[in-house]
Amino acid sequence: MDEQLKKKGKVQDLFLTFLRIGAFTFGGGYAMIPLIHREMVDQKKWITEDEMMDMVAISESTPGPIAINAATFVGAHVAGKKGAVAATAGVCIPSFLIMLGLSYVLSAFESLRIVQYAFIGIRASVLVLIFFAWLGMLQQMKRSVINWILLITTVVAVEFFSVNPVAVILISFFLGIVHTLIWSGKKVKK
């Protein structure tokens, strides 16, 4: 009984903590990781440093928004399925309410000329931010012939032949598995 009560308290605490994280972090999932670390590792000690590192690695290597992956992972780890629901709902609710309100406000003012000019500026800044994000990823990528071939093939297929990005992802994932199957006799590195 005592155990159950403790778990219930944890679920509530998870919800409130992730609600706060969702409401006050700008810039998406990566910006949330230090906050999750402070709350969950340093203060509440619900997860260890090692688990935190695993959490980041798993969040990055599974599909979907990193923030959602991280929240679900921490919630499930601390308090099972209920914990996962609480943390994920918590991190989403502030965004949801803010954007719901903002979309009505913005669509009311969208036709104003000054707002349209502001959006010219916003689009240009989005281009620059995405370009630099791309540059950062490119620098992190291992520079091998096969990686360059995959990169260029992706760009040509999606940009010039309108191949569906989902298809490109599935095919390369499948190729990765085939690659392992063929080379598994020769010790695949890493």
Place this chain on the structure above:
Amino acid sequence: MIYFTLFLEFFKVGAFSFGGGAAMLPMLEQMVEHHGWMTQEQLYNFVGVSESTPGPIAVNLSTYIGTILGGPFGALCATTGVVLPSFLIILIVAKAYRQFKENQYIGNALDMLKPVIVGLLGCATISIAANIFSGFDIQRFAGGLLTAQNGISFFVIICAGIFTIKKMHPIAIILACSGIGALLGYVILG
């Protein structure tokens, strides 16, 4: 049935975007084009707003697009769609994450995916640039002429580049650029 379509389309986006939304943009581009939901320009506007509001960018974007197309319930369908794949996958992975992390097949397949994701982000960069300079005419440019809107975009891109190199916060960059866009638009275009 817009609600079901929104759920399904965003479910796909959630299930196939690896690496925190990098693969998301080309998917969203194809989605809005395929359904004729909005112009590419509107989509990039949404991206800019979603990056400068708190919370996970994917949730911001899905709520925003969902609201515009189907009101509050549309927002709920789109957001649930984008969150659900992550949630389910992590729930499964959280239980056996050591095996997941050390699985050779998955590890290699994810390695194979990295250059593809870099390629997809490259596609997003190209698309946004092409959209911003869609009225760009090389002959007029050679003659020293630039449409006023292209000129403003060009100027803002240079500003945003400088801000990024000076390590300004992305939200500050988006806000500053919206201000510059509004000001220049007002002064030049009236």
